[in-house]
Amino acid sequence: MTFYTPEFSAFFESYYTGWVRHYSPRLAAFLRESAPNIRSVLDLCCGTGITAEVLCDEGWTVTGVDRSPGMLGVARRKLGGLLDSGHLRLSEQDARDFSVPQPVDAVVCLDGALNHLDAPGDLERCFTRVGEALEDGGQFLFDVFETSHFRHWDNLTLLDEAQAVIVKRGVWDADSGTGMLRVSGVLEQDGRPQRVDQTLRSRYYGPDDIAAALKSAGLVLAEHDIETSYVKCESGSCSRTPTPCRTIYRAVKSTSR
Template identity: 45%
Template sequence: MTTTSSPGTFYGRGFAEFYDRYGTGWTRDFAPLLAQWLSGRPGAEERLVLDLACGTGVSAQILLRAGWDVIGLDISAGMLANAAHRLAQDVETGRVVLQQAEMTTFVLDRQVRACVALEGALNHLLSEEALEQCFARVAAVLPVGGTFVFDLYEPHHFRGWHNIGVTDEPDAVIVKRGVWDEERGIGMLRFSGLFDDGSGPIRVDQTVTSRAYGADVLNALLSKAGLDPEPYPAEVPACACGRSRSGSCRTVYAATKAA
């Protein structure tokens, strides 16, 4: 879930393991609902989906179980290694292909019926130019009528970064320190500590940088790329961070490739 726009978010093995345990709860709840909704879309008999910034393969695994074949793309070798382990059988049978590439420059050798990008992956793109490049690449691999779905964290979520927190468990001690710039809509969150993945302690030392975007900006950039925005009508679970009880934490966007 990374881009050259944010060098500090190239996730290594330690953070990939930590993220897989603590950072994928919302995706585990949302992806089955998303898979069901995608399966009811026109043209869904062509069941190939691009999982953009696929991370450790949690969403890909759920899409596979729902009958979709998956191309999983991420810039992080650590994330992809975790995904390859999780999806080993499906990689062997050819139902999933994992590819290391950036969200703004990736190229596929085939079209896909749908593209998804979950867990605020696109928040890691720190400029409108980078978002525009990403949307153009997505449009290039979708056929007319193909579907793009992604979620983005809202400022209310990022305000929780302006804090210091600790994950203290028998096999993990991680300190989280962050800052959120309300005026610029950009925040940084640093994770540092030790995490035991079962093979022994792993050092976690990772800085994540994200930016919030308004709906007007997103919809304009989608339209410019030839993707028609539309409301996402299906159920959206509450954000796993817990801040959604006091405000909107994330928004799910949908778009269709225009003729």
């Protein structure tokens, strides 16, 4: 599973968080309305802490889990006050093998993080851990990228701005639904140039993959009335096509298991 370097994490925070900033308040509103008694939330693959901060603002206790020290470093620098207050806990753990001290009322996982899982077996392992972390009746909300997001990986793209000069080039194999993207260049941070050098690997997971992994974990697909798909994404080719960028799923932990 891909993890982000500190330099790429800083670049990601500055350039690739528009969608999650837009969506996190809507997600929090849905959780508040659908589960009025919610107290605790796990933000899986929490990244730089954008969603975690929104959830904490609702008064909930939030545990953020991420495999990347770089992403957690950005989150800790931004959210020190929430960490000191006890409303937020951050933990460096793998999405395929994590644990929480106590079961939570909801788990969220946003911005295509699950596409970094290498194989369907890894997706099942992750969802099994999610099921173990949830209270009975708790809900799991997450998104996965559609193939339209990855089409630009077959091209070379250049970002040339005052703060950053970044080149992206790679390959997306539509037959296997897998690809690799190299992101490299220079990012200015605190007046100093920092070299960015990151290799990303992702896999497409379709509805059948998602359904099988949820079933294996004792999680049941459920409807939701927030939008199910989005077109615009700063980091994908979906920004240049009407084809949806990602799909939003909701699942509930069965109380009969």
